[in-house]
Amino acid sequence: ADPALPAYGQQPRRSTRQVRIGGVAVGGDAPVVVQSMTNTDTTDVAGTAKQIADLWRAGSEMVRITVNTHEAAAAVPHIVERLAMQGIEVPIIGDFHYNGHQLLEREPACAQALAKYRINPGNVGFGKKRDTQFAQLIEFAIRHDKPVRIGANWGSLDQALAAQLMDENARRAESWDAGRVLREALIRSALDSAERAVELGLARERIVLSAKVSGVQELVAVYRDLARRSDFALHLGLTEAGIGSKGIVASSAALGVLLQEGIGDTIRISLTPEPGASRTQEVVVAQELLQTMGLRAFTPMVTACPGCGRTTSEFFQELAQVVQEHVRAKMPEWKVTRPGAENMTLAVMGCVVNGPGESRHANIGISLPGTGEAPSAPVFIDGQKAVTLRGDRIAHEFVALVDDYVDR
Ligand code: SF4
Secondary structure (H helix, E strand, O other): OOOOOOOOOOOOOOOOOOEEEOOEEEOOOOOOEEEEEOOOOOOOHHHHHHHHHHHHHHOOOEEEEEOOOHHHHHHHHHHHHHHHHOOOOOOEEEEEOOOHHHHHHHOHHHHHHOOEEEEOHHHOOOHHHHHHHHHHHHHHHHHOOOOEEEEEEHHHOOHHHHHHHHHHHHHOOOOOOHHHHHHHHHHHHHHHHHHHHHHOOOOHHHEEEEEEOOOHHHHHHHHHHHHHHOOOEEEEOOOOOEEHHHHHHHHHHHHHHHHHOOOOOEEOOOEEOOOOOOOOHHHHHHHHHHHHOOOOOOOOEEEEOOOOOOEOOOHHHHHHHHHHHHHHHHHHHHHHHOOOHHHOEEEEEOOOOOHHHHHHHOOEEEEOOEOOOOOOEEEEEOOEEEEEEOHHHHHHHHHHHHHHHHHO
């Protein structure tokens, strides 16, 4: 190997303590877990249960919901019950701010129905009440035997801690810049709160940490430091990532760097949905990020060329979309009946320039006719030309060949 070149592939996964969240393992040797969050009013039991079911069907392995009022807390057991009646046992995480201690005390059925509590150390309370209320939250977690995510956030940083670190910085011989002080405040907020929870009796194997910011470089710096300074399981996510492609790109850039370095045990892609877009988009993006990085396989991946002036139509792009949607829709069934189908690769290519070559690399690939080519589309299966499709039923026949390949 050339020592001047960086090593190929990912760095080994960072060793973390494994946390059981309902039936899902996070950290340790468990695969990186995909999670998401609802945006429904939690008091709307039917609507929230439906969105959780949609997220779960899309592949979310845990789902977080807002628990902000007594009515929302009272709704939680009904939501969990409604999901169980549909055979859905996805762990539900309660997101608490400001009044979590009161809600967990007043609604023990909620405390029991949730699989994990998310506590934001910057929003537990202020002054002397903060320590008491934080201790109460941890005591509820211990009493109900629930894990906790201690999730610090740039937008709700513990102001007392930030002020204390500013003072310390002023006395430092070589003072840090303001950004580094704030990053340290975020990290210390998460780490100090976790250590306090351990002192109160919560096992280290019941704690997940996060420290989210909205800037890519800041997130990478914060998590590298957090990973270096503890062995708690880490929840990765860029907070307030943004809408549409901006949110997808920013999240993928930040999480991609960290995952490549072996950092991160569960991820959430926090997208602001575009009007009319499905909430499940964030789950698909999270899965695709993990799969394209080679960390997990969820659904067969379709390689498609971008198209150019050599193609006669956009038919091949439509075919790529049809094929990707088909395999994604079939995956829940294949997961049970055809395990391993998720590792399959497909190629849909627009002309002879790269079509046959790329199709040969896939398990099953098709090279559609470009401008000036004969109106035929060779299909390659496991590297060999298997059949040539013609006419206006190419899409239908190719999808049938994919299904046949999976069956075999
Ligand atoms: Fe263009 Fe053909 Fe390359 Fe697709 S495979 S981008 S159609 S040259």
